[in-house]
Amino acid sequence: MDQIIVQILNGLDKGSAYALIALGLTLIFGTLGVVNFAHGALFMMGAFCAVVTSKILSSSHKVVDETRTDFLGNPLEVDVFYVQDWFGQAAGAAIMDWAVPLAILVSIPFMILLGFVMERGLIKHFYKRPHADQILVTFGLAIVLGEVIKYYFGANPIQTPAPDALNGRVDFGVWLGYGPNVVVYPMWRLVYFFFSGAIIASVFAFLQFTTFGMVVRAGMADRETVGLLGIDIDKRFTFMFGLAAAVAGIAGVMYAPIVSPAYTMGMDWLVLSFVVVVVGGMGSLPGAVLAGFVLGIIESFASMPAVVNLLPGINQIVIYVVAIAILLIRPRGLMGRKGVMED
Amino acid sequence: MLGLDKKDSTLMLVVIGLVIFAPFLLNPFPEGSAMAQFNAGYPDLMQRFVIFGILAIGFNILFGLTGYLSFGHAAFLGVGSYAAIWSLKLFTLNVIPAILFAIIVGGFFAWVIGKISLKRSGIYFSILTLAFAQMSFAMAYSVLTPLTGGETGLQIKNTDNPLIGGPTDGSIGRANLFGAEMGNSFELNLGNWVFTFNLGYYIAALAMIAAFYLSIRIFRSPFGIMLRAVKSNQNRMNYTGLTPKVYTLYAFVISGMYAGLAGGLMVAMDTQVGPERMFWTASGEIVIMTILGGAGTLIGPVLGAGSIKYMENILSKINKDVLHQWFAFLPDGLEDAMVVFADIFVGKQWHFTLGIVFMLVVIFLPGGLVEGAQRLSARFGRKKKTDTTDTAASTPAE
Numbered sequence: 001m002d003q004i005i006v007q008i009l010n011g012l013d014k015g016s017a018y019a020l021i022a023l024g025l026t027l028i029f030g031t032l033g034v035v036n037f038a039h040g041a042l043f044m045m046g047a048f049c050a051v052v053t054s055k056i057l058s059s060s061h062k063v064v065d066e067t068r069t070d071f072l073g074n075p076l077e078v079d080v081f082y083v084q085d086w087f088g089q090a091a092g093a094a095i096m097d098w099a100v101p102l103a104i105l106v107s108i109p110f111m112i113l114l115g116f117v118m119e120r121g122l123i124k125h126f127y128k129r130p131h132a133d134q135i136l137v138t139f140g141l142a143i144v145l146g147e148v149i150k151y152y153f154g155a156n157p158i159q160t161p162a163p164d165a166l167n168g169r170v171d172f173g174v175w176l177g178y179g180p181n182v183v184v185y186p187m188w189r190l191v192y193f194f195f196s197g198a199i200i201a202s203v204f205a206f207l208q209f210t211t212f213g214m215v216v217r218a219g220m221a222d223r224e225t226v227g228l229l230g231i232d233i234d235k236r237f238t239f240m241f242g243l244a245a246a247v248a249g250i251a252g253v254m255y256a257p258i259v260s261p262a263y264t265m266g267m268d269w270l271v272l273s274f275v276v277v278v279v280g281g282m283g284s285l286p287g288a289v290l291a292g293f294v295l296g297i298i299e300s301f302a303s304m305p306a307v308v309n310l311l312p313g314i315n316q317i318v319i320y321v322v323a324i325a326i327l328l329i330r331p332r333g334l335m336g337r338k339g340v341m342e343d
Numbered sequence: 344m345l346g347l348d349k350k351d352s353t354l355m356l357v358v359i360g361l362v363i364f365a366p367f368l369l370n371p372f373p374e375g376s377a378m379a380q381f382n383a384g385y386p387d388l389m390q391r392f393v394i395f396g397i398l399a400i401g402f403n404i405l406f407g408l409t410g411y412l413s414f415g416h417a418a419f420l421g422v423g424s425y426a427a428i429w430s431l432k433l434f435t436l437n438v439i440p441a442i443l444f445a446i447i448v449g450g451f452f453a454w455v456i457g458k459i460s461l462k463r464s465g466i467y468f469s470i471l472t473l474a475f476a477q478m479s480f481a482m483a484y485s486v487l488t489p490l491t492g493g494e495t496g497l498q499i500k501n502t503d504n505p506l507i508g509g510p511t512d513g514s515i516g517r518a519n520l521f522g523a524e525m526g527n528s529f530e531l532n533l534g535n536w537v538f539t540f541n542l543g544y545y546i547a548a549l550a551m552i553a554a555f556y557l558s559i560r561i562f563r564s565p566f567g568i569m570l571r572a573v574k575s576n577q578n579r580m581n582y583t584g585l586t587p588k589v590y591t592l593y594a595f596v597i598s599g600m601y602a603g604l605a606g607g608l609m610v611a612m613d614t615q616v617g618p619e620r621m622f623w624t625a626s627g628e629i630v631i632m633t634i635l636g637g638a639g640t641l642i643g644p645v646l647g648a649g650s651i652k653y654m655e656n657i658l659s660k661i662n663k664d665v666l667h668q669w670f671a672f673l674p675d676g677l678e679d680a681m682v683v684f685a686d687i688f689v690g691k692q693w694h695f696t697l698g699i700v701f702m703l704v705v706i707f708l709p710g711g712l713v714e715g716a717q718r719l720s721a722r723f724g725r726k727k728k729t730d731t732t733d734t735a736a737s738t739p740a741e
Contacts, residue, residue: 035466125706131466132412136634137705139627143698151692271473271623278470313486320474320481324459327471331463 002173002182007300009172013189013258015296016196017043020251021273022280022288023200024244030220030283031237034123035131037138040270041145042245045114046252047261048149049107051158054099057083098163100257107249115245119238142266150263157260162188167257192254199250200289203243207285216240220283275323281336291334295319351559354641358555362548365389366538373535380660383653386528386541391652393544393551394608399632399644400551400558401601405594406630407639408567410574411461414469415476416629418456419599421483421621423449423606425490428497428616435507436499436516438525438546442607449603450596457595461588464577476626483618496617518611520546525612543612550608551645554601559641561597570594631701637711646712651697658693 021043028036060079068076084092095102122141126134161167166187173183207213219226219233226233252261259265273292280291301307302318314321326333347355361368370384383389402416426448430441460471483491491497501515510516517524525543561567569590572580577587610616619625628651636647666682666689673681688696708715 122706129709130410132410133705133709135412135466135469136630137702139630140698140702140705143694144702147692147695147698151687151695155691267624271477274470275474278467282466313482316481316485317478320478323474324471324478327463327467328459331467 002178003304005173005176005183006185007304008297009183009185009189010303011297011300012193012293013296014299015293016193017251017255017269017292018273018276018296019289019292020196020199021248021269022276022292023203023285024248024251025273025277026280026283026285026288027203027240027244027247029277030285031216031240032119032123032127034126034134035138036123037135037270037274038118038141038145039138039244039248040268040273041142041266042111042114042248043252043255043269043273044149044261044263044266045145046107046111046249047160047256047265048153048252049110049249050100050103050160050253050256051153051261053103053106054096054160057081057099057102058096097165100160100162100253103253103256104250107253108246111246111249112242114249115242116238118245119241123241142270146263146266153263155263157262159260160256162191162257166191188257192258195254196251199247203247204285206243212236212239272319275319279323279326279333281333283337284333284335287333287335294334295322298322345556347559347563351563351641355556355559358642358645359552362393362552365392365544365548366540370536370538374537375535380665381657383656384538386526386539386544388652388656389541389544390547390608390612391656392649393547394605394612395629395632395648395652396645397547397551397554397608398602398605398629399636399648400554401598401605402629402633403598403638403640403644404558404561404570404601405598406633407644408562408570408574409591409594411464411591411595412469412630413460413472413595413598413626414623414630415456415472415474415479415626416598416602417621417623417625418472418476418479419449419453419602420606420609420625420629421479421616421618422452423603424610424616424620425483425497425606426603427607427610428499428614431499431505431516431518431610431614432497432503433505435505436509436519437507438518438520438607438611441518441611442550442604445603445607445610446600447603449606450600453596453599453602454592457592457599461592461595473623473626476621477623480618480621480623483621491618492616494618496615498615518614547608547612550604554604555641555645562641566590566593631697635701635704635711637713640711640713643711643713650712654693654697654700658689658696659691661689663690 021039024042025036025039028034028039058081060081062077063080064075065078066075068078070076081092081096083095086092087095118141122137123134126137168187169184170187170190171180171183172185172190174180176183207217215226215231215233216236219231219236223233272295276291276295277288279295280287280289299315299319303315308315330336345352366384366389368384369389370382372378372382383392398416398420402413406412423445427438427441427445430444431438434440434444456472456475460468460475463471484494499516499518501510501513503509503516505516517526519525520542523542525546527542529540531538531540561570569580569585572585573587573591573594580587606616606620609620632647632651633644634647635651636645637643663682663686666685667678670678670681670685686692704711708718710717
C-alpha cells in the first residue's frame, strides 16, 4: 500500500504539468479551433522566465572591501548583489532565494503579452486554413522559439533551484499513519501539485462563474450566434489565448526547479501533452485535466522496478500504449464530445 | 515515353539530367576559391540529397494526395535501416538484397501501423502515427537492444560472418554491389575544378529516378485520382460505393516502402544505424521538406529535400570567421554589427533559419517552392495557354 502511495505521489507532479499544458491546449482549441503546436514552446518560455528572473535578481557588482585581502595581499573584491543594496542583507537574500515563485509575477504579464502577439500577429490569419496548416505554422514557430532560447541561453540545461524553505522533503507517510521515512516526498513537488490544482480550479471558476467566462463558453458552443448578439467574441478569444499562454507559462516557471530548463523541453513536452489532450478528448477541458493526471500516474507506476523487471522498457512507452489503446477503444478520447475534429 | 504524357516526360528527363549531372551542377565554384564552401558536389551530401528526396517523394504520396498528415514517418525509415543492416551482417554484403529487405520490412511495418492508425483521421491520425513512431524509437532504444544495438546502434563488425561472401581475412566487411564498394569514386580534374563521381551516389540516384517515375505513374493513375478523392471528399466516395480507407492504407504502405527504401540506401552508404533515426524530430524533418517544396506536386518534395539538406550542410559550416571575411569590405563598426546579426542565422543556429523559412512558406506560399516558381513565372514569364492542364501538378482543389 505504501508503495502505491509513493507511485501515485510521483505521478502527481508530472501529471500536474501535463494537465496544465493540456488545459491550455484545449482552451485554445475549444475557443479558436486552432491546433497549437507551439504550446510546448510556451511552457519552455515560462521556464526561462524563471531563469531570467533569478539571473536578474542575483545580478551583482564588485565592491572593494578594504578590511579584507585576498591571498596576494591585494584588497579583496566582493560581489555585492543589487537587491541586497536596495532591500538590506536579509530581505535581499530572501528575495534571491524566492526567485522562482517571484518569477510568476514576471511571467504572467509576459506570457499574456506573448500570447496576444502570437494570436494577433500569426494565428489570426490561420482560422480559415486547414488544421494541417495550423499545425505546420505553429510547429515552425516552436522551432523558432526554441532556437531563440538556444541562442541566448546555450544548449545546456540551467539549474534553477527552489527556495531553501521548500527544498526539503516531506514525510508524507506520517500524515497518513505510516511509520516515519516510509513515504517521503520532495516538498517542491507537493507545492507544485497544490499550486497547479489551484490554477486549474481558478481557470474553471473563471469560466464558470464570471460573465466573461460565460460569454466565452457560449462562444465555444456557438461562435456565430454570440457574434450576432453584438458581442465582440474575437477579442475575448484573444484574451483566452493569452490566458492559455499564461497557464502554460506558470506551469513552466514552477517546473523549472524540478527539471532544469533547456531549449529542447518545449518539444519534449509538446508531444506528450498532445497525447494527453487526445486521450482526454479534443475540446474537453475536464478531459484534459483528467487525462493529464491519469497518464502521469500510469507513467510513474510503469517506472516501478517490479513492473520494469516484468516488462522491460515499459516505462518508456506506456503513455503511447495507453494512448493508442484509448483511441481505439474510445475514439473520441475519455471525455470527448461528438463532432469535434471528426472530419 | 514509358506511359508518360509529353509534359511528364519532359519533367522526368529534366530530373534524370539533374541527377546524373549533379556532380557537375553542384560544384560550380573552383576548388580553393572563396565560394568553394557553397559547393555541394561531394558524395556524402549528394547521397543525402537523393535519399531524402526518395523519402519526401514517398511521404508526398500519402500527404500530398490523401491529406493524411503522418507525424511518424521516420519509424519506417528506421525499421528499413535495421532490416538492411541485418541483411548486410547476416546474409550478404551485397547491397541489393539489403535494400529489398528494407523495402519489404518498411512496407510491412507501415501496413501494421497504418491498419491501426487509419481507424482515425485528422489530428487523431497524426497523434497515433506520432505515438507509434515514438514507441518504436523508445523500444529500439531500450527493450529491443539485442535486435537494434540500443543507444549505440548497429555497425558492420569484423566478427560478422555473412552467409555469402564475407571477408575471409578478419577485416571489417564493406557494403558492395557485386564486388564494387559503395565508397568507390572517380575524380575528374578539370582546371581548378574537381568533380567526384561516386558509385554509392549513382546507385541511390538510380533508385531515386525509379522512385520518381513510379510516383508520376501513381499521380496520373486511376488509383492516384482515388487518393485525391480521399482528400477532397470522403463522404462522396462512400456514397459512390468506394472505401476510402482501403485506398489510404495502400498509399500509407507505399509511402512506408519508399521510406524503407530510403532507410536501406542510407545503410548501404554508411553501414550504420542508430535509434535517433526514428526520433520524432526526424519525422518532423520529412514533413518540413515536403511542405517546403510543395506538397501534392511531383517535383516539390525533391526540391524541398534538396534545399533543406543543402541549408543544413552549408549554413551550419559558416562561422564567425567566414562572416568576417564576407563583410570585410564594410567599415569596422558596421562589419561587426553585420557579423553579429548574420551569426544568428548560420552555424549552430541554422535550425532558426529553417524555422523562419518554413513559417514564411506555410504563411505565404501554401503550395511551397513550386507555387512560388509558378507565381514568378506567371508574373514575369510568357502567358501560358495551357493553364487548365497545369492544375494537375498543383494541389488539387478541395
